[in-house]
Amino acid sequence: MVNLHNDNAHCIQLELEWLQQILKARSIQNAKPGTGPSDLLEIPAPDLEGIDAPFVELVKKYDLGPEHRFLLIMAAVPHIRPQLLDMFMSRNQQTQQIYTEFGVKKGKRASGILPTGETVMFILAGGDLVKRFKYQSLFEEESILFREKILSMGEVDPEESFLSGTLLIQPEILDIMTTGRKRNPRFGNDFPAHPLRTNLDWEDLILPHDTMQQLRELESWLRNKDFLMENWGMKRILKPGYKALFYGPPGTGKTLTAALLGKKMDLDVYRIDLSRMISKYIGETEKNLSKVFDKAEHQGWILFFDEADALFGKRTAVNDAHDRYANQEVSYLLQRIEEYDGLVILATNLKSNLDDAFMRRFQSTIFFPVPNPEERYQLWKNGFPIQAKLEEKIDLKELANSYELSGGAIINVVQHSLLMALDRPERRVHREDIQEGIRREFQKVGRTI
Known part of the structure; x- marks a missing residue:
């Protein structure tokens, strides 16, 4: 890991030194027009061949030429070595303003300079x-850096x-470019989504x-999408991208399946969770x-x-402005889903809650039913840890x-019965605890044992 950081830092140092050469050449040409290369990108970019570092992989992955590498290091400078741009802080002696042609902006909180187009x-x-006009x-x-969302322009x-x-x-x-590895975005106002992970394995999924x-078709698409799209044209x-709908009663494995994939x-x-992202304020849902x-x-x-029907429910006639904006939210989400190049899974408990017009958007609709008796037996058997002692009268097949x-x-029933067992000296699971757990689960959906 240390070598990886060292190699990456070495690459960025080379890029910064190259940028310094370009900035120096621009300064000289400003003072003495016609001095130096006619095109500053004729100053050769660093040779990164033979260096094994994440930044080099990035350059190779997107086949970045000198002009793109220049743009990339310029965007990164305020975060890596902001003092390199101090030369742009010089002021016009007549107006006492930073020279308009520099095009720079000052940071809102820090005193550093931010480069613009x-x-x-x-x-x-x-x-x-x-x-x-050429470099515009x-x-x-x-352009590759903007098409791949590597760079963007401020509003x-x-x-x-x-x-x-x-x-x-x-x-x-x-x-x-800095640590050599990507951090996952944190949940917050700028990214209202949570990472979904599981300690279970594929063998624990009983379907x-x-x-x-x-589900194997989804696996195949994830594994072969690049070959399918590029090599096979x-x-x-x-x-x-690929769009799938998971539907079925609660607790049947929809969320777990997404995590396992x-x-x-x-x-x-x-x-x-769409139900949490939808805002009563106009335009906020689209922004989220x-x-x-x-x-x-x-x-x-x-x-x-999750809970896709919160936004994709059956539409009603447009009677007021609220209905109109609700339809705009749906249209916006559909547009972004269709443009997304990865796998999008929408989940709902009731397929009938979704508008039929949306169904054609999915490449596959996958039903997650309540498990049958044999599947339930596997779930009961897998649910209890091997260390747990069960009363002899407990028959998992009968349950x-x-x-x-x-x-x-x-x-949920397994957890309840294990907690009850741990409060006893012999730590044995009783059938009565399982029965109580089942009664509680039935009560949640208005059923009785």
Whole structure:
């Protein structure tokens, strides 16, 4: 790990020294036009061949040329070595303002300088319009750094040039450039989603054969999507990503399955509870959803939307402004889901709660039924730890045949009976404890034993 950090730091040091050379050349050309290279990117970028570091992998992955590497290090400088941009703090003696052509902005809280698109244009083009128009293409949506959401531009007023926006680097990319590894985003206002993880394994998931077969298709897509889209050319026919609907009663394994898919495929899974994201304030729901998708794009994450019917419920006629905005929220989510290049799973307890018009959006709809007696027996058997002592009169097969419970409900009963057992000197599970646990689970859904 130490060597990895050292190699990565060495790479970034080389990039910073290269940037210093470019900044020095711009300063000289400002004082003496015509001095030095006609194009500052003729100053060779560092040779990173033979260096095994995350930053080098990033450069190779996206095939970044000198112009993209320059843009990347410029965006990272305020976070790595902000003093490099101090040269742009010099003021016009007549106006006592920072030179307009520098295009820089001051940080809101810190005193450092933040580069903008105009800063990049000043460095690379100076007053040469031909070069300015040439390098302006670096900021287009199809330019690799912006297409892959590695960089973005800060918001500007409508009457301002978009190049006056601050050059922003995605935090996960900055992590790669500094620590060499990506940090997972933290739950909060900027990312209203929780990581979904499990200590269980695939063998602990008890589902019908048909359900398991459909889940294998999701596995296959996660494993082979790049080959399918690129090598077999299906990118021109298929929409990006894969959308699946998990439906069935509570406690039947929908959430666990999403977590296990991520664990098996070594992918991060994030759970988004739509019922918590929907806001009564106009535009806030879209903003909340946007934060999740903007972070997730091109990361390979699995997005798991729980209680999907909170937003995808059956639509009613548009009678007032509230109905109209609700439809806008649905349209926005559908748009972002269809554009997302990873796996999106929507989960609901009742498929009938969803509008039929939404069903065609899913590549697969997977039913999670209440387990049958044999499956329930496996759940009972797997639920109790091997250290637990059960009364001889406890017959797990008889429990499985007699009581129709979901996997989640069975685990609740197991937990209750184990806690009761731990309070006894002999630490033995009694049948009465199991019966009480079952009674409680039935009571939750208005049933009696």
